[in-house]
Amino acid sequence: MILYERHYNWTPEDTRRDIPFAFCCPSNIKRLLITFTFSPGAEQQPERCEMAVERALTRYYDRYPRDIQPMQSEQFFPIKNLITLSLERDGVYLGNAHRWQTEQVHILTTKHASRGFEPPCAMEGTWAGMLHIHEILSQVCEGYLRVEGSEDA
Amino acid sequence: MKWYPVELHTHTEHSDGDFTPTQLVQAAKARGFAGVALTDHNTKSGATEFNAAIEKSGLTGVHGIEWTTYWGHMLVLGEYTYTDWRGVTPDMIDEAIKRIHDHCGLVGIAHPFALSNPVNTGYHWEFQIADWQAVDFLEVWSRDNAPCKVQSLRAIELWEQLLNRGCHITATSGRDWHREDTRSYAHTYVGIEDELNEQNVLQAIRDSRICLAAGPLLTMQAETAQGPVYPGQQTESGNVTLKLCMDDQTMPHDWDRTAIIPEKIVLVQNGEVIETLPVCAEQTVTVRTQKGWLRADLIGRYFGREEQRIALTNPIWTA
Numbered sequence: 001m002i003l004y005e006r007h008y009n010w011t012p013e014d015t016r017r018d019i020p021f022a023f024c025c026p027s028n029i030k031r032l033l034i035t036f037t038f039s040p041g042a043e044q045q046p047e048r049c050e051m052a053v054e055r056a057l058t059r060y061y062d063r064y065p066r067d068i069q070p071m072q073s074e075q076f077f078p079i080k081n082l083i084t085l086s087l088e089r090d091g092v093y094l095g096n097a098h099r100w101q102t103e104q105v106h107i108l109t110t111k112h113a114s115r116g117f118e119p120p121c122a123m124e125g126t127w128a129g130m131l132h133i134h135e136i137l138s139q140v141c142e143g144y145l146r147v148e149g150s151e152d153a
Numbered sequence: 154m155k156w157y158p159v160e161l162h163t164h165t166e167h168s169d170g171d172f173t174p175t176q177l178v179q180a181a182k183a184r185g186f187a188g189v190a191l192t193d194h195n196t197k198s199g200a201t202e203f204n205a206a207i208e209k210s211g212l213t214g215v216h217g218i219e220w221t222t223y224w225g226h227m228l229v230l231g232e233y234t235y236t237d238w239r240g241v242t243p244d245m246i247d248e249a250i251k252r253i254h255d256h257c258g259l260v261g262i263a264h265p266f267a268l269s270n271p272v273n274t275g276y277h278w279e280f281q282i283a284d285w286q287a288v289d290f291l292e293v294w295s296r297d298n299a300p301c302k303v304q305s306l307r308a309i310e311l312w313e314q315l316l317n318r319g320c321h322i323t324a325t326s327g328r329d330w331h332r333e334d335t336r337s338y339a340h341t342y343v344g345i346e347d348e349l350n351e352q353n354v355l356q357a358i359r360d361s362r363i364c365l366a367a368g369p370l371l372t373m374q375a376e377t378a379q380g381p382v383y384p385g386q387q388t389e390s391g392n393v394t395l396k397l398c399m400d401d402q403t404m405p406h407d408w409d410r411t412a413i414i415p416e417k418i419v420l421v422q423n424g425e426v427i428e429t430l431p432v433c434a435e436q437t438v439t440v441r442t443q444k445g446w447l448r449a450d451l452i453g454r455y456f457g458r459e460e461q462r463i464a465l466t467n468p469i470w471t472a
Contacts, residue, residue, distance in 0.1 A: 015270070016223040018239065052271045059277065060268045064303045071268075079271045086195065086239060093235045098168040098194035098221055115167045116196045130239060134223065134274035 001029070001149045003127075008038075008143035010083075012136050019131040021145065025089075027124045029149035034106040036085050036131070037144045041102035042078040043137040049077045052137055081141050082134040087117055090125040094118050096132075109153045123149075154383060156342040156364060156372055157349055158404055159188035161215065162228060162263060162292065162327030165203075168194035168221075171332035178206035178214070180333060185404045188213035188343070188354055192228055194221040195238060213349050219263060225278040228292070228327070231355045232258025246280035250287050259358055261290035263327060266307035285320045290358055293365070294326035297336035300367050300461045309462075313424045316446045316468060321385070323361040324467055337412070337456065339367040340404055344383055361385025366464040368413030369401040371451040373466045376437070384448075384467035393471065394439045395420070397449055399432060399464075413463055415453040422447045422471075442471045 004023040025032065043049055053073040057066075085104070086096040097106060097116035106114040113119040131145065164170030165177050172180065174191060181189035189212060191203045197218055207214035220227040220238040224246075229236070236252045250260050262278050269277035282288060293308040294300070315322050326339040344362035345353045357363060362385050364372050374396050375382040381396075382388040397418060401410070420428040420438075423445035430438060432451070440447075446468035455461035 049271075056268055056270060056272055060266070061303055062266075062307065064306060068306070069301060069303045076272045082274050084195075093237055095198045096168075096195035096221075098196065100169060113198065116193075116198055118196075118198050132223075132239075135271045137271050 002146065003032075003149050004145065004147040006145050008131075008145070010133060010136050010141045010143060011139065014133045015136050017133045019133065020128065021131070022126065022128040023147055025123050025125055025127055025149060028151050029123050030109060030153035031150040032108045032123065033148045033150065034085070034108070035144070035146045035148075036104045036106070038081065038083050038102055039142055040081065040138050041100070042080045044078045046074075046077060048137060049073070049079045052079060053077075079137045081136045081138055083136075083143065084132045084134065085129060086132065087127065087129040089120040089127050092120070094120060111153070154344045154346055154362075154374070154381070156344050156370060157187035158185060158340045159190070159213070159215070159343050159354060160186050160328050160330060161190045161217075161230065161261075161325055161341055162192055162219070163189060163330040164193050164219075165191065165199045167196055167199035169331065174199040174203035175206040177330070178203065178210050178212060182210050182212055184407045186212065187349060188215060190215035190217045190230055192217040192219040192230070194219050197235070213351060213354060215351050215354055221275060223275050225265070225280045226263040226275060228261040228263050228290075229253055230259045230261070230358070231351065232256045243279055243281045247283050247287065254287070259289040259355055260287075261292060261325060261358075262288060263292045264295035264304060264329065265291065265311065266304040267295060268304070285315050285318070285322065288320075288322055290323040290325045291315075292327040293324045294339045294367075296327075296329050297338055298456075299326060299339045300455050300463055301458055317423060321361060321470075323358055323363050323385070324365060324465070325358070325363060326365045337367070337409060338407070339365055340407070341365055342370055344372070361467040364464065364466045366403070366451075367455065368408045368410070368453075368463050369399050369415055369451065370403045371418065371449055371464040371466060372398045372400070373449040373469065375469050382469055384469055387470040387472050390442045390444045390471040392439050393442045393447065394437060395449070396435070396437050397430070398435050399451065412456045413453065415451050415463060417452050419450050419452055420447060421450055444471055446470055
């Protein structure tokens with residue numbers, strides 16, 4: 001049973017935005033399977049990366065000479081987009097999958113939870129979560145979130 | 154007082170590290186740490202496995218989390234529950250710190266001047282702190298090669314500004330340990346008189362009984378009629394007799410003795426060097442102090458670079 005499903009289109013302007021989502025989990029559900037994907041995972045275009053990294057380096061060095069700790073923009077290319085997912089059930093925070101993978105599958109039961117999350121004390125209830133857009137450098141980044149409930153644990 | 158090496162900033166596969174919690178504890182033990190904190194990004198889901206591994210290892214474990222937000226990363230140690238990091242905007246951080254303190258947690262600003270977006274998201278500290286006195290610690294050294302980094306110079310500059318304002322804020326070093334490698338990292342040492350356990354580690358951080366070392370450990374205490382005075386504690390200004398000890402046998406497997414060479418010790422009062430001393434295992438010196446703070450730095454060669462700060466103490470306060 002699909003409990004939540006949505007496609008997203010993000011741009012760099014969405015960086016530092018939280019995207020909330022919520023769904024109800026009925027009493028017969030014993031297991032949640034959450035699929036979250038986004039693409040592209042990184043910005044490959046050197047010109048776009050160069051401008052953004054140079055801004056970061058200027059901020060980093062501030063008034064200090066660069067030869068104290070020389071760094072070149074290119075050493076950080078390509079720049080990854082980072083979007084993470086957090087979850088709560090009935091207002092109790094369960095954790096966050098803070099990792100770089102562009103294709104993520106998270107499974108939650110009352111006995112087990114995928115890394116980053118703690119198992120909920122019950123499945124039934126009001127679930128909420130957020131997609132945290134830490135960084136999108138690509139002009140367009142497409143995302144997809146699906147939550148499926150299963151009666152089998 | 155015994156000085157124990159502890160690592161206060163780590164990650165596992167419960168966030169973006171490569172270690173399992175068990176592997177993290179094993180790696181900490183193999184490198185010679187006496188204690189290790191688990192501070193995954195925005196989650197404590199590794200705690201159960203971490204606890205079991207700590208139990209087996211004989212190390213001291215510290216529970217934590219790293220708030221990983223758009224506006225900065227904040228280490229939270231010893232909090233018995235979660236304070237929700239989500240939705241905390243730059244002007245709300247004081248309130249959040251108060252909530253964490255209410256839950257017995259400590260807060261420390263991680264890598265405040267690190268290279269940030271888009272390379273490392275949210276690394277540069279942007280939260281607007283009104284009450285700096287509430288911040289328990291500041292990670293002035295972060296990751297590998299810390300003594301030579303611009304971010305370290307900037308963090309120490311901030312730390313000294315805060316000390317000059319009378320803020321009792323503890324300097325720490327964080328490996329920000331995600332995976333094993335062969336780079337050079339500094340260590341945080343906690344000064345503990347009683348049993349080494351989580352509560353005493355947290356208390357040592359609160360009290361600033363902390364020394365940082367990229368190589369040999371430098372410790373300092375003031376000798377007074379009432380007994381020794383350690384970093385974080387207070388003595389009277391005027392003539393202060395200091396005992397300085399340098400231990401180059403510490404962490405024998407975790408720093409390169411051919412590349413990190415101590416050359417002198419300097420005493421820093423309120424941001425100014427007031428005395429330069431030779432390097433030796435133990436020495437006692439009397440210095441004239443003013444009101445403020447007094448710290449010792451070990452200066453030397455670090456992988457071919459001269460005049461680098463390779464160890465430092467937290468300050469003794471002179472009233």
